[in-house]
Amino acid sequence: xxxxxxxxxxxxxxxxxxxxxxxxxxxxxxxxxxxxxxxxxxxxxxxxxxxxxxxxxxxxxxxxxxxxxxxxxxxxxxxxxxxxxxxxxxxxxxxxxxxxxxxxxxxxxxxxxxxxxxxxxxxxxxxxxxxxxxxxxxxxxxxxxxxxxxxxxxxxxxxxxxxxxxxxxxxxxxxxxxxxxxxxxxxxxxxxxxxxxxxxxxxxxxxxxxxxxxxxxxxxxxxxxxxxxxxxxxxxxxxxxxxxxxxxxxxxxxxxxxxxxxxxxxxxxxxxxxxxxxxxx
Ligand SMILES: Nc1ncnc2c1ncn2[C@@H]1O[C@H](COP(=O)(O)OP(=O)(O)OP(=O)(O)O)[C@@H](O)[C@H]1O
Ligand SMILES: [Mg+2]
Numbered sequence: 001x002x003x004x005x006x007x008x009x010x011x012x013x014x015x016x017x018x019x020x021x022x023x024x025x026x027x028x029x030x031x032x033x034x035x036x037x038x039x040x041x042x043x044x045x046x047x048x049x050x051x052x053x054x055x056x057x058x059x060x061x062x063x064x065x066x067x068x069x070x071x072x073x074x075x076x077x078x079x080x081x082x083x084x085x086x087x088x089x090x091x092x093x094x095x096x097x098x099x100x101x102x103x104x105x106x107x108x109x110x111x112x113x114x115x116x117x118x119x120x121x122x123x124x125x126x127x128x129x130x131x132x133x134x135x136x137x138x139x140x141x142x143x144x145x146x147x148x149x150x151x152x153x154x155x156x157x158x159x160x161x162x163x164x165x166x167x168x169x170x171x172x173x174x175x176x177x178x179x180x181x182x183x184x185x186x187x188x189x190x191x192x193x194x195x196x197x198x199x200x201x202x203x204x205x206x207x208x209x210x211x212x213x214x215x216x217x218x219x220x221x222x223x224x225x226x227x228x229x230x231x232x233x234x235x236x237x238x239x240x241x242x243x244x245x246x247x248x249x250x251x252x253x254x255x256x257x258x259x260x261x262x263x264x265x266x267x268x269x270x271x272x273x274x275x276x277x278x279x280x281x
Contacts, residue, residue: 001071002032003165003197004056004087009065011051025051027220028065035164036195038188040208040228043217044242049201052217053169056199057087070164085114088158090168094150095143103145103153104129104138110161121160128159131194132186148179152186159190165197166190172204184210205232205246209267216243233265248272 011026026048033039041049054060055067058074069086072079091097100106107125116124129135132152142150151171158166168187172180184207190196200211208214214231216223218241224231232238232245235253239245245253248266252275256262262279266272 001068003035003037003070004031004033004199005068006031006052006055007066007068009052009055009062009067011055011060011063013051024220026055026062029217029220029222030065031215031222031225033165033197033199035197036191038191038198038210038212039200039215040211040213041199041201041215041217042203042205042208042243043223047217048220049217050169051220053089053167053199053201056165056167057089058083059089085161086163087165087167088161088163090151090154090158090166090171092170092173094147094154094174097154097157098142098150101141102138103134103140103142106142106153107138107156107160110157114161124160124162125156128156129153131159131190132156133182146179147175148182151175151179151183155183155186155190163196165199167199167201169201170203171200172202172207180204180207205244206268209246216241228267229265232267235265252276 007030009026009029010024012024029052043049051060055062058080061075067074069083072083074083098106099109104125107128108121111121111124129138132155134149134152134156142153172183187198187200188210191198202208209228211228213225214228215225216231223241224234232249235245235249246267248269248271251272252262252265260279262275264275266275
């Protein structure tokens with residue numbers, strides 16, 4: 001059984017937004033995520049990414065279908081507490097997630113709420129801050145940190161709960177390039193060294209290419225999924241659904257259109273340069 005098992009989930013919001021009733025924000029999604037996987041979810045605005053993310057820690061419950069976390073059904077109320085310990089959610093704006101006036105107090109907030117004993121809280125807070133490389137800032141005021149540092153403190157706050165999985169909903173959308181880089185390398189490190197499952201929702205294709213698997217959503221459904229190489233080779237399909245592809249993939253795709261013979265679609269600048277050098281020889 002996969003760590004996350006999403007089985008034919010449909011969900012629609014009750015409220016009416018901008019005068020129209022939104023039918024099925026998530027529309028028949030099935031998706032399995034293994035423990036230790038790094039999955040990126042992409043898709044244009046309003047396709048249902050955030051709605052799906054909120055199903056992963058029982059913030060939303062399916063209208064039909066089910067979501068199992070480590071075998072436990074999110075719709076069973078008795079499971080909610082355990083599920084929220086297993087799956088932590090990090091949101092876009094770090095300012096909305098930091099609650100205390102000192103970094104280490106902020107990180108302690110989660111385990112305190114769980115009733116963890118003080119010596120264990122101290123140990124978890126230190127370990128979490130070290131894991132995101134923010135230990136030296138433990139006595140600082142969060143509001144004085146950069147965006148990337150704040151978001152790493154928010155991730156440490158989730159880590160202190162010792163989840164098996166972190167779901168991040170566009171965690172880098174409000175960050176500058178160096179902040180984005182800090183957050184993404186932190187996630188890769190947590191995934192590789194601590195086997196933490198990562199589900200990363202992002203608009204940045206250069207982040208998605210780093211995942212083990214990319215899931216593309218469109219109109220509440222999964223349009224396609226696969227390795228970054230598989231998904232970003234489908235340049236026409238992605239463009240048809242108003243999605244970007246990594247710049248290097250785009251360039252080679254265009255050059256192919258002009259008659260250049262290159263079979264592979266590169267995902268990074270380095271791959272792209274290597275392919276072009278080869279083609280010019
Ligand atoms: N609280 C809400 N009430 C009513 N409709 C909502 C609500 N939140 C989202 N929706 C609608 O549900 C659909 C899916 O929205 P969702 O936020 O899940 O998309 P998204 O892929 O996360 O978009 P974005 O890229 O803009 O973050 C959209 O049509 C949106 O307008
Ligand atoms: Mg969203």
